[in-house]
Amino acid sequence: MGQINTQQIEEAVRLILEAIGEDPNREGLLDTPKRVAKMYAEVFSGLNEDPKEHFKTVFGEDHEELVLVKDIPFHSMCEHHLVPFFGKAHIAYIPKGGKVTGLSKLARAVEAVCRRPQLQERITSTIAESIVDSLEPHGVMVVVEAEHMCMTMRGVKKPGSKTITSAVRGVFTNDPAARAEVLSFIKE
Numbered sequence: 001m002g003q004i005n006t007q008q009i010e011e012a013v014r015l016i017l018e019a020i021g022e023d024p025n026r027e028g029l030l031d032t033p034k035r036v037a038k039m040y041a042e043v044f045s046g047l048n049e050d051p052k053e054h055f056k057t058v059f060g061e062d063h064e065e066l067v068l069v070k071d072i073p074f075h076s077m078c079e080h081h082l083v084p085f086f087g088k089a090h091i092a093y094i095p096k097g098g099k100v101t102g103l104s105k106l107a108r109a110v111e112a113v114c115r116r117p118q119l120q121e122r123i124t125s126t127i128a129e130s131i132v133d134s135l136e137p138h139g140v141m142v143v144v145e146a147e148h149m150c151m152t153m154r155g156v157k158k159p160g161s162k163t164i165t166s167a168v169r170g171v172f173t174n175d176p177a178a179r180a181e182v183l184s185f186i187k188e
């Protein structure tokens, strides 16, 4: 994956400012292209990162029961409008064969997936697939809830509305009781 070209972002932002009829040379806007480029380099840094990298170290822990990490905060950028959407991710999995990951690694993987132009649906399924591929657990369930600025500040303008997505793999697929248990923990 290529590196982020901040010079090119600066030029593009200057063009956008001109295109909306602004003067990119007025004092308040003078450093804006540079600031936006720096911010984009940060919020899109996940493009150079494989979320599965974070699951390379596993503990040989003999726990084949539910692990749930909930309320992992995240920010991402909607790929349709390049404005933020943000919320919380909840990750539940049932480890198999001692393949248990560090709890902070789950948060790191979420960050890697979110720091690129994204869709909430894809974030949800990518996290689930990364865990399936890396930890080969009995099952995974990922729930993501988010508020989308493209729904809040433009178009239908529905502030406070939340979108909830879920991805279910393995034993959770055919076990409504297990899914209900996870959901009840998330709601607590």
Ligand SMILES: [Zn+2]
Pocket (backbone or CB within 6 Å): 078, 079, 080, 081, 082, 148, 150, 151
């Ligand atoms: Zn959008």
